[in-house]
Amino acid sequence: CHVQAYLHMYDVTRGLQQNGLFLLNTIFEGEELVNFIPNNVKKYFADKNITVYYINATKIAQEIGLGNRTNTILQSAFFRITEVIPVDLAVEQMKKAIVKSYGKKGEDVVRMNYAAVDRGGEYKLLPVDPAWANLPADKKVTYDEPEYITNLVRPINAQLGADLPVSAYKGIEDGAWEQGTAAYEKRGVAGFVPVWNPDNCIQCNKCAFVCPHSCIRPFVMNDEEAAGFKGKTVDMKAPAAMRGMHFAIQVSVKDCLGCGNCADVCPGNPKLGGPALKMVAYDDSSEAAAQEAANWEYCVKHVTSKQNLVDIKQSPKNSQFATSLFEFSGACSGCGETPYVKLIAQLFGDREMVANATGCSSIYSGSIPSTPYTKNAKGQGPAWSNSLFEDFCEYGLGMVLATKKMKKRITMLLQEMIASDKTSAGYKAAAQNWIEQQNDAEGSKAAAAALKPFIAEGAASGCPVCARLKELDHYLVKRSQWLIGGDGASYDIGYGGLDHVIGSGEDVNIFVIDTEVYSNTGGQASKATPIGAIAQFAANGKRVGKKDLGLMQTIYGNVYVAQVAMGADQSQCLKAFREAEAWHGPSLVIGYAPCINHGLKAKGGMGKSQAEEARAVECGYWHLWRNNPALAAEGKNPFQLDSKEPDWDKFQSFLEGEVRFLSLKKAAPAEAQELYDACKEAAKRRYKTYVRKTQEDWSLD
Numbered sequence: 001c002h003v004q005a006y007l008h009m010y011d012v013t014r015g016l017q018q019n020g021l022f023l024l025n026t027i028f029e030g031e032e033l034v035n036f037i038p039n040n041v042k043k044y045f046a047d048k049n050i051t052v053y054y055i056n057a058t059k060i061a062q063e064i065g066l067g068n069r070t071n072t073i074l075q076s077a078f079f080r081i082t083e084v085i086p087v088d089l090a091v092e093q094m095k096k097a098i099v100k101s102y103g104k105k106g107e108d109v110v111r112m113n114y115a116a117v118d119r120g121g122e123y124k125l126l127p128v129d130p131a132w133a134n135l136p137a138d139k140k141v142t143y144d145e146p147e148y149i150t151n152l153v154r155p156i157n158a159q160l161g162a163d164l165p166v167s168a169y170k171g172i173e174d175g176a177w178e179q180g181t182a183a184y185e186k187r188g189v190a191g192f193v194p195v196w197n198p199d200n201c202i203q204c205n206k207c208a209f210v211c212p213h214s215c216i217r218p219f220v221m222n223d224e225e226a227a228g229f230k231g232k233t234v235d236m237k238a239p240a241a242m243r244g245m246h247f248a249i250q251v252s253v254k255d256c257l258g259c260g261n262c263a264d265v266c267p268g269n270p271k272l273g274g275p276a277l278k279m280v281a282y283d284d285s286s287e288a289a290a291q292e293a294a295n296w297e298y299c300v301k302h303v304t305s306k307q308n309l310v311d312i313k314q315s316p317k318n319s320q321f322a323t324s325l326f327e328f329s330g331a332c333s334g335c336g337e338t339p340y341v342k343l344i345a346q347l348f349g350d351r352e353m354v355a356n357a358t359g360c361s362s363i364y365s366g367s368i369p370s371t372p373y374t375k376n377a378k379g380q381g382p383a384w385s386n387s388l389f390e391d392f393c394e395y396g397l398g399m400v401l402a403t404k405k406m407k408k409r410i411t412m413l414l415q416e417m418i419a420s421d422k423t424s425a426g427y428k429a430a431a432q433n434w435i436e437q438q439n440d441a442e443g444s445k446a447a448a449a450a451l452k453p454f455i456a457e458g459a460a461s462g463c464p465v466c467a468r469l470k471e472l473d474h475y476l477v478k479r480s481q482w483l484i485g486g487d488g489a490s491y492d493i494g495y496g497g498l499d500h501v502i503g504s505g506e507d508v509n510i511f512v513i514d515t516e517v518y519s520n521t522g523g524q525a526s527k528a529t530p531i532g533a534i535a536q537f538a539a540n541g542k543r544v545g546k547k548d549l550g551l552m553q554t555i556y557g558n559v560y561v562a563q564v565a566m567g568a569d570q571s572q573c574l575k576a577f578r579e580a581e582a583w584h585g586p587s588l589v590i591g592y593a594p595c596i597n598h599g600l601k602a603k604g605g606m607g608k609s610q611a612e613e614a615r616a617v618e619c620g621y622w623h624l625w626r627n628n629p630a631l632a633a634e635g636k637n638p639f640q641l642d643s644k645e646p647d648w649d650k651f652q653s654f655l656e657g658e659v660r661f662l663s664l665k666k667a668a669p670a671e672a673q674e675l676y677d678a679c680k681e682a683a684k685r686r687y688k689t690y691v692r693k694t695q696e697d698w699s700l701d
Contacts, residue, residue, distance in 0.1 A: 076120020
């Protein structure tokens with residue numbers, strides 16, 4: 001069992017035979033460990049005469065430099081304990097496999113994995129007390145939760161889904177699934193979690209902005225809410241509408257994966273000792289962990305959203321006062337993709353529809369039974385569906401066209417009501433207002449709120465036209481249509497569809513998550529992979545440059561296009577999403593997203609993904625820009641280069657900070673420097689192209 005928390009989540013003894021062997025990765029020792037193991041597991045150990053070993057592979061991995069990668073340590077321990085083959089032979093074969101698998105990634109990687117094999121012998125024997133056979137059963141934990149969570153979600157999460165009867169799925173035969181089920185997992189699997197020091201906090205909310213799993217958030221409380229809160233708070237400093245209230249940064253320790261990006265971006269107050277967040281070892285069974293979990297529960301249940309007091313689209317800080325509608329996904333710790341997806345849902349989620357390409361984003365967005373997309377207090381939230389890898393844009397276009405058809409039908413029915421002499425003046429005015437405001441995001445919200453009571457009253461009184469309108473009233477608010485996919489789907493297999501949808505001129509928003517490889521299938525090269533990078537199908541470094549997807553789409557003239565990297569500039573990223581959604585036509589936003597396939601060499605690995613985005617922009621590897629057609633209509637240059645002139649001297653050190661580039665020195669030593677130089681040259685050419693675009697004359701005279 002490689003995660004100690006799984007003892008409380010799964011039936012880890014299923015299949016364990018009489019006189020069997022059991023190995024546990026745990027941070028505990030002695031009596032503390034014995035107390036942590038559930039009674040039902042201890043009883044099984046005693047009843048079946050199980051030999052139990054334990055090892056702190058988490059600590060060993062940290063000491064070696066492998067971060068949270070414990071697999072090689074535990075594999076080594078397995079062969080030493082079981083002796084299914086001679087231990088010396090197992091060690092020899094493991095080290096041969098390490099050279100084959102990681103040799104191209106550099107001597108450091110090989111050395112660390114060799115050390116992992118050698119230290120796999122640091123396990124200990126846990127004596128099994130025969131008295132455990134008489135232990136009482138663990139108390140059954142009950143939760144305050146909907147029945148479908150208890151009867152359906154929890155059994156499936158516990159890997160007992162095959163035991164469920166068909167009748168358990170009654171009511172969801174069409175495959176639709178409740179939103180927000182990920183919030184009930186509370187796995188508690190992090191090795192380290194952030195702890196907040198309010199004295200050092202400047203209330204910037206950067207930590208919440210970058211969190212891949214939305215498990216650190218700002219909460220703003222009135223006096224009554226603060227009185228019931230057991231955690232620490234400070235007075236709100238800004239904005240003005242929130243002054244006099246109480247501010248807290250609260251962590252959901254049971255949902256956190258411990259990546260550390262929040263602590264890494266925290267500026268804190270230098271005069272008071274620096275960052276307000278510090279990563280500390282997490283003990284899921286401690287009183288402190290229980291209190292933090294209770295504090296989180298209080299915040300989400302009893303602290304109301306204050307997002308109505310500010311413009312959430314104005315700044316990164318304000319955006320994080322918005323209710324998170326994408327939370328606790330199954331993405332990798334430190335994922336570079338999910339902070340973008342979360343931000344889109346915060347800004348537009350109450351009316352968002354998503355057509356998602358297959359890939360990483362579909363796996364962490366819609367895997368049954370745990371869905372991260374959720375609803376706000378009004379029951380509003382993103383509607384999500386997943387198509388094939390290659391046709392997500394066409395799928396999203398279908399949603400747009402269907403919505404247009406429904407709105408056209410509503411318009412015809414409302415015009416029929418307006419023409420009737422039986423319709424009240426108030427109803428007619430509300431209907432006409434909606435017809436005029438239907439394509440405006442905020443305008444349609446207000447118009448829908450005013451119109452719905454008339455429709456409901458008319459339907460209740462037997463008006464057949466009103467009854468048909470009531471069936472369609474969920475189309476009254478303008479939908480924010482997003483088409484989300486990775487670079488494999490957008491640059492490669494689905495590019496034809498992307499181009500077709502953009503060429504349609506319809507009001508769609510496409511977000512491309514650019515990891516520069518096919519992330520979900522193991523890191524294959526795509527047309528987004530830059531020259532010199534090693535990936536599957538480019539084992540000696542890619543020899544063709546990266547396609548400039550964004551620049552290509554600017555040629556249409558009516559397409560909003562932006563390139564962003566939130567780790568480099570949170571404000572520019574927010575502005576791009578805001579402008580893209582506001583543009584009445586096709587929009588394309590491309591976000592740079594570090595991935596585990598990149599092999600970040602910085603200490604902390606993917607815990608430095610936000611910092612890696614900043615480094616990419618600083619050295620000129622990635623550029624930030626926006627092309628807004630609304631400016632062209634005013635006779636202004638639509639192209640705006642947002643990133644400053646790169647420090648080209650840092651370019652190669654950036655490349656050598658990622659295994660995908662550094663491996664070139666092993667894979668193609670004679671050509672490595674030539675490919676590094678070619679990558680830098682391509683980046684310089686792109687930058688000069690962007691500079692030239694800023695100098696174009698777009699005056700109408």
